[in-house]
């Protein structure tokens with residue numbers, strides 16, 4: 544049975560798995576039940592997690608809510624480092640991550656707007672390089688795993704800065720190569736196979752490096768890099784199955800400081 548589940552996870556794209564997750568999680572919760580790992584998003588415990596990715600690396604995908612390492616880290620960050628779950632917040636969620644969608648919709652403190660360039664389930668269709676909202680409108684903006692797809696990244700970052708209220712903040716995580724000091728971009732690399740080879744995925748336009756904070760700062764933000772994995776320690780980060788190299792880039796808009 545476990546082999547069958549692994550086979551399904553490898554063969555079926557994650558968005559389809561998510562669509563049928565109510566069935567899937569019933570199936571997997573029996574076979575993956577345990578107490579070795581815990582998903583902080585759905586609060587369930589498992590003996591192991593599902594494999595994920597081309598190489599089918601084990602222990603990555605939550606058998607219940609289908610969260611990945613980056614979703615679990617962001618959830619913990621929101622819980623432990625922000626008042627996201629308590630304060631009245633107007634949130635724009637660009638390219639909304641499925642494991643968060645239902646949870647955010649159920650939070651009564653949020654005025655929650657989802658947006659996407661293509662997805663029909665989003666509230667608003669928009670291009671992040673030209674956001675159809677007035678300035679100073681949102682308390683929080685999420686646009687995770689978006690910037691690596693965007694031709695004019697600087698314009699996108701500046702647009703998110705523009706629509707945030709003073710004192711507001713954004714999270715715009717990207718796949719980051721921690722061995723790289725400078726972001727790798729080359730506009731002559733255009734074919735899907737070349738992009739996959741150079742940037743790690745067929746539709747990525749760059750591979751971000753450690754200069755990511757400076758790139759965010761160029762759009763006007765003050766950036767705080769939060770290493771939550773180090774703060775909570777190796778044992779707990781293994782319990783939650785986090786990526787030990789990922790850090791949260793908290794982007795704050797504070798125009799009072801710059802005047």
Ligand SMILES: [Zn+2]
Nearest residue numbers: 582585605608
């Ligand atoms: Zn979960």
